[in-house]
Amino acid sequence: MTQPKISNKQNQSSSRLVAGNDSSFRILEEKLAKHKSQERSLIFPTGYMANLGVISSLVGKNDLVLSDKLNHASLIEACKLCNAKLSIFKHNNMSDLIHKIKTKARRKFIITEGIFSMDGDFSNLNAVSEISEKNNAIIILDDAHGDFVVGDDGKGTANYFGVSKKIDVYISSLSKGLGSFGGYVASKKNIIELCVNKSKSFIYTSALPRLLIDDAIKRFESNREKNRKKLWKNVKKFSTGLKKIGFNINSNSHIFPIIVGKEKAVMEFGEYLFKNGIFAQPIRYPTVSRNNARIRISITARLTNEHITKSLSVLESAKRKFHLI
The missing domain is CATH 3.40.640.10 (Type I PLP-dependent aspartate aminotransferase-like (Major domain))
Incomplete structure (x- = not known):
């Protein structure tokens, strides 16, 4: 029995072990x-x-x-x-x-x-x-x-x-x-x-x-290496900028946790960022331990220099507003 041809716009609607393989x-x-x-x-x-x-x-x-x-x-x-x-x-x-x-x-x-x-x-x-x-x-x-x-x-x-x-x-x-x-x-x-x-x-x-x-x-x-190089260029720019505005982030990757502490405070911090054009979700217990709530920023290759510069500016003002060390 010949397996029917599946269009790339269709779902196989089955487990791969039944009829969903391709x-x-x-x-x-x-x-x-x-x-x-x-x-x-x-x-x-x-x-x-x-x-x-x-x-x-x-x-x-x-x-x-x-x-x-x-x-x-x-x-x-x-x-x-x-x-x-x-x-x-x-x-x-x-x-x-x-x-x-x-x-x-x-x-x-x-x-x-x-x-x-x-x-x-x-x-x-x-x-x-x-x-x-x-x-x-x-x-x-x-x-x-x-x-x-x-x-x-x-x-x-x-x-x-x-x-x-x-x-x-x-x-x-x-x-x-x-x-x-x-x-x-x-x-x-x-x-x-x-x-x-x-x-x-x-x-x-x-x-x-x-x-x-x-x-x-x-x-x-696709040209993944081009995107990867752009990602690490953005990571370096963002990491350097964070240190200049006083954030001590111990991360060598593209993920930057900004520790705020209390759950209520991190929600207010996240709302402030969002209102100022920065989308970075607050992370709270039980994903992290109590009183260790944070804003988790993940850098991507699509960010422009302007995006990063604005993000750092907003983070600097948020740092002052919420009295982060």
Whole structure:
């Protein structure tokens, strides 16, 4: 029976394992596998669903999961689904990780983000990979905020730190650095096959529309390096400007957290920015800890010099108005 031709404007209306597969998926998955120097990749509808599906498929009873305290909510939920022993290590604290990885278990998994979404700081992947190697642990890296942004040709944080070969499983997003939609995992062939057969968030959901897959392919093949260079030029300009107006932001990425503190104060701060032409959402508990509310600014390649100059001017006046140190 011949599979009907699907227009790129149509949704397949089915799981990929039923009737929702398409040649475009294979093309994109081959590109993503090559992008991460892995044997295979698998596309999920979102990065959140990729984390849920992959981790719950790979990790099981009698395993030990070591998860960074500031990992994304999707990673936290995934860890809860896998019925393993969960150990949370202090954020980027390698001494705590070394202490907790000594726990006996069938298998050990270290789960971390590449760039942490709320603070904009990098995981210490050099140390993580060394600890993993010494303890025969498996590294699962969520690189949603580093993929297509850092490293050679945007290959991500592991490439940036020179430890690509030491990462066992890459999970990432197509909707951030690439600017499209969806999520994916890249790893060895046997791991991808396991995900195909066990990941409920892959099996029991409709496939992404071909329109979105084709869009991701188009963006992947476009001049991404030009946009990436523009992004980092903007990041440098914004970071330098923040320091000049008195903000002490400890971020080396494109994500800048401006810590305000109280929940009420951050809402007023955000409203002031919005009224003055700056769209930057307040982030409050439970996304961050209590009294650690912030404005999270994410720099993009589309910002002009005028946008950045105006943003810095508004932030400087907001800093005075709200008495931020």
